[in-house]
Amino acid sequence: MSFRILTGEIEHEANTFSKVPTTLEGFRAGALLLGDEIPAARRGTRTALGAAFEAAEKFGWTLSHPLAARATPGGTVTKEAFEQLCSWFLSGAGGCDGALINLHGAMVAEGYEDAEGEILSRLRSVLGPDAPIVVTLDLHANVTEKMAANASALIAVRTYPHIDYYERTWQGAELVDRSLRGEIRPRTVIAKRPMLEGLDYGRTQVGPMRELIDRGEALEAAGKALVVSVCAGFSWSDISDVGPSVTVTADGDTTEAQRIAEGFMDHAWETRAFVSTTDTTVSVAEALERAKAGEAGADKPLVIADMGDNPGGGAYGDTTDLLRAMIAADLQNAAFHAIFDPAAVQAGIAIGVGNKGRILLGGKHAPEMGGGPLEVEAQIVSITDGCFRCYGPSFLGGGAWRSFGPSLMLRVGGIEIAVISRREQTVDLAQLSSLGIDPFHCATIALKSYYHFRAAFEPIAREVIKVDAGGLGSAAGPRTYRHVRRPIWPLDDIQL
Ligand SMILES: [Zn+2]
Structure with missing residues (x-):
């Protein structure tokens, strides 16, 4: 039977x-x-x-x-x-x-x-x-x-x-x-x-x-x-x-x-208070200083993970402060993944591949956390339907097809920026390569993820550093608990 x-x-x-x-x-x-x-x-x-x-x-x-x-x-x-x-x-x-x-x-x-x-x-x-x-x-x-x-x-x-x-x-x-x-x-x-x-x-x-x-x-x-x-x-x-x-x-x-x-x-x-050293963050200014210092002749990327706006923890995925700072620092051979902004994707599609135009990026969901809309003069390098096949090994699944909706890659100075229509953290190299960004040869890759990115990005990075550039996932983010059982550590002082 x-x-x-x-x-x-x-x-x-x-x-x-x-x-x-x-x-x-x-x-x-x-x-x-x-x-x-x-x-x-x-x-x-x-x-x-x-x-x-x-x-x-x-x-x-x-x-x-x-x-x-x-x-x-x-x-x-x-x-x-x-x-x-x-x-x-x-x-x-x-x-x-x-x-x-x-x-x-x-x-x-x-x-x-x-x-x-x-x-x-x-x-x-x-x-x-x-x-x-x-x-x-x-x-x-x-x-x-x-x-x-x-x-x-x-x-x-x-x-x-x-x-x-x-x-x-x-x-x-x-x-x-x-x-x-x-x-x-x-x-x-x-x-x-x-x-x-x-x-x-x-x-x-x-x-x-x-x-x-x-x-x-x-x-x-x-x-x-x-x-x-x-x-x-x-x-x-x-x-x-x-x-x-x-x-x-x-x-x-x-x-x-x-x-x-x-x-x-x-x-x-x-062991409740134990926290790994991988939780340490550096300031955005220090991260960009390190990026700038190592960018000439870099054979592997410095990976900067913005944990503050990690869509993998439910954040909005459209904060702009880190990208704004990267543009101001005039980083070269750098990549940024990603701004979640369907309207910006449509604006880029209207401008067309190979053309230049002004686009307003992100910052729409909570401009008070992590930066409001960022206006850039950008060249539209690629437009895709957002579909790609995962390399793995992340939870998205090696070999599985995924889509982040209509997507584009645009270039502002020396920075290649991914803009996506469906919100997700950065965990698979194909999220970049499918848009025409070569993650292996970038000097700097900034991405939105807390920890999951490490499976794919640590092996190709010369160094991984973490920043908290604001957003719903930021350590400084507003969290007022109303429904958790009390007393509970660390909100309350408890002796068991
Ligand atoms: Zn999990």
Whole structure:
């Protein structure tokens, strides 16, 4: 008998401080694939769904794949969008024996602070209490009791930058297979502490996150737990259940699993103030001084990451202060990725490739943070439909096609500037090369990303430095919490 397994994904990380709600249009701008569009787009890629299709072949499953939806992190998902996504997703669940799905874990929808918990509880009621429901998650998930109770297993990625969705999905596929054969009955428990932040924002290179992941993998290898997942949480979601968590999946009895989870969270609590050196920022002036000093004869780029306006954390992606400073410094052989501004793209299209004209760039969403519109006299070098195929290894997926909508590259002095119609952080070299920017031979590349860019850009950089040039993701950005549970560290002074 062939088992029927639900697969698919709904991925969104909610920055509830953003004033731009995430609508269905926001998902369409990212990826919104239905039914047969999904294998065509994901089979053969190193994505979660790419692994699910391969696993289905290995285990002889018939897959139901109603929906793959991903929006760039942004504001709270509208009720209408959430209900439509659930409706599509659950329409494929009827008659399934289990599920192997990919969720982010930090989605917030109107009316549902714990959007993934709601999705999983609806899915559980369709599939029944005994069906294996195995979920891969981002390690920035704000994991909840409701998620742990309704999933059989939660498997968070173990890398930041996240490059192991494929491997984690295979791990999940094995659990689904063993469950269907009656070999195991996975149950998942969770531990948390009163922490808004911690675990070094999820960095997996050194520090507490690395230690706990290693300990978890040792327990898995020794057969003491089926899965141990460590999540750093996402503190830009102003919700009660925000913060780091550890979930442990056991076969049957969960007493020992709960003890393990609590011990891991004790360590997360004790190390809560640990922050990696990669978090250090320098001033924009110092960054540009270093760029200018090293630009002659540079054989590799200096990469300047602007964490303040990182669309990957839900920021608007259109701040201009860093670019303004680069133009004022007259950088040569430099690239800037990117200004999110559909109107500027249209203005550039009207001017035409090869022509020069004046364009107003960005600064529209929150001119008080990171700079208002920047008027430039620019040469339009290239115009594309924004489609490109990812090199990898970022979470966008090596081999997967992505699109940032009508896009252009324009030149102002010695700086090549990408302007895009769909908001996203800079994580793949093809985002530049598809517009005609050669990332390997630039002297300086400025980009909007907090940490994910490192997977692709660190290997080609002579040096990486980080600036905070303002924006919704800025350390100085306005964050007034109203919904997080209190007391909570670091907002409150707590002794445990
Ligand atoms: Zn993440």
